[in-house]
Amino acid sequence: MPSGTQVRYELQTNGTLLSDAWLDLFERYEVAVGVSLDGPPRANDRHRLSHAGRSSAASAVRGIELLRSRPQLFAGLLAVVDLANDPAEVHDYLAAFAPPVIDFGLPHATHDDPPHRGDPSVPEYGLWMSKVYDTWLAQPEHRHSVRMLEDIVALSSGVRGSVETLGLAPPTSVVIESDGSIEGGGGYLPHRFSAADGYRNPSVYCADLEYLIRHVQGSLRQHGWDPYAQATSSS
Incomplete structure (x- = not known):
């Protein structure tokens, strides 16, 4: 180290x-x-x-x-x-x-073992997390952070996120499992896996993450903040 x-x-x-x-x-x-x-x-x-x-x-x-x-x-x-x-x-x-x-x-899943969905054509996990975002935003008395949502706001404005599950930042954490094995932090990389192509795939949650990111950025615009303009000024 x-x-x-x-x-x-x-x-x-x-x-x-x-x-x-x-x-x-x-x-x-x-x-x-x-x-x-x-x-x-x-x-x-x-x-x-x-x-x-x-x-x-x-x-x-x-x-x-x-x-x-x-x-x-x-x-x-x-x-x-x-x-x-x-x-x-x-x-x-x-x-x-x-x-x-x-x-x-998000539940661990791969392209060979995809997450449960009621309707595979709908970004159900993105919709679910969007409702969490709306609930969190509607209650300013709460002081807790919701890491995934704050990371989307940060990355949209050109600021590095706190975890590697979103964006392209290198891992800063390792996980020691109960059996003593060590693995990289975060869950996004396994979500890309398939036996046919290894990790050369989009995430199985790609549509969900796109929906959630667009939902958060749409909310920011409604509050007078253009995340794209922020990202440009920060670069």
């Missing part, structure tokens, strides 16, 4: 086993903690049941509340987009925990 490189550590967890003892350890080693929660109990339990097949929602909420008692450790919340869930309801439920950041992740 190059000298002078600053390393920040963040742990992602479902929050169910967090305790004061764990937080003491994280505090000692300056490890920030993010919690994965897909929304209200009904939404979260679609994919996040316990090993015994029971709801994990209450345990996750208990872990979040414990983290909130030590805000210096609370990195934010992560929700995986599920088209079966209501985007505004999910956003508002997560926002009620007053996290510093809400991350929305």
Whole structure:
């Protein structure tokens, strides 16, 4: 690692086993903690049941509340987009925990194993995230960031985004999996994969991302800001 490189550590967890003892350890080693929660109990339990097949929602909420008692450790919340869930309801439920950041992740998928869609001709994930954007923008009392949406605003105005899932910035994070394996941060590269062409494909979410980007930029224009003019002046 190059000298002078600053390393920040963040742990992602479902929050169910967090305790004061764990937080003491994280505090000692300056490890920030993010919690994965897909929304209200009904939404979260679609994919996040316990090993015994029971709801994990209450345990996750208990872990979040414990983290909130030590805000210096609370990195934010992560929700995986599920088209079966209501985007505004999910956003508002997560926002009620007053996290510093809400991350929305698109489900891992490839061209050989595409994401679930009700209608493949419709950019359903882009529509879903556009509703999150509208909900987030309509409530100025919230102080949390939504990383994907803020990155679209930043990239549209010529500013480098914070993560490599959008734009062309080089990766600045690595992921250490629970089995010890190490991989690059972000999920956009796997979304390009096919057995026939490797990674020489557009993202399986290309139409969704295009729809979302155009939606955000359209909103900026309605508020008197031309992102293209901003990008030109910044170059």
